[in-house]
Amino acid sequence: MYFNYFTKKPFQGKNIEILEGTNLKGGFLTFLQARKLGGAIPKGTKSVAKLIMPMLELKQNTKGQLEEKMSGRKYSVFHISQVEFKEGEKENGKL
Numbered sequence: 001m002y003f004n005y006f007t008k009k010p011f012q013g014k015n016i017e018i019l020e021g022t023n024l025k026g027g028f029l030t031f032l033q034a035r036k037l038g039g040a041i042p043k044g045t046k047s048v049a050k051l052i053m054p055m056l057e058l059k060q061n062t063k064g065q066l067e068e069k070m071s072g073r074k075y076s077v078f079h080i081s082q083v084e085f086k087e088g089e090k091e092n093g094k095l
Contacts, residue, residue, distance in 0.1 A: 001025065005080050006033035015051045022048045027080040039083040047076035 002019040003010045005027030011019060019028065028048070031041055052072040061067050 003027055004033075005029045006037065011051070013054075018049050018051060022079070024048060024079045024081070028077040029080065029083060030075055030077055034078065034083045037083075037085075039085045041078055041082060042084060045078065045082050048079050048082070050074045050076050 001010060002016055002025065006029055011028075028051075029037070029039075034041055052074055054070060054072050057069045057071050058066050059069060
């Protein structure tokens with residue numbers, strides 16, 4: 001199962017296929033999510049995947065009507081095993 005360790009929500013759609021290619025299972029975090037949990041990504045560590053966050057854009061066409069268009073923003077994620085936590089933070093229930 002692939003889920004966001006910070007929000008505890010499972011990934012969906014194309015992101016599952018991307019994460020299956022990493023051969024890692026479990027929780028994934030962005031850099032900022034790891035920092036919010038009190039963890040650190042060691043310098044030089046590469047992200048394991050670039051996931052896509054789908055976004056709905058509204059654009060006005062030449063006739064003045066609004067059109068919906070799907071797009072996406074990519075963001076890098078790290079596996080929970082790549083995050084270093086201060087000693088005892090995982091066990092003390094901060095996560």
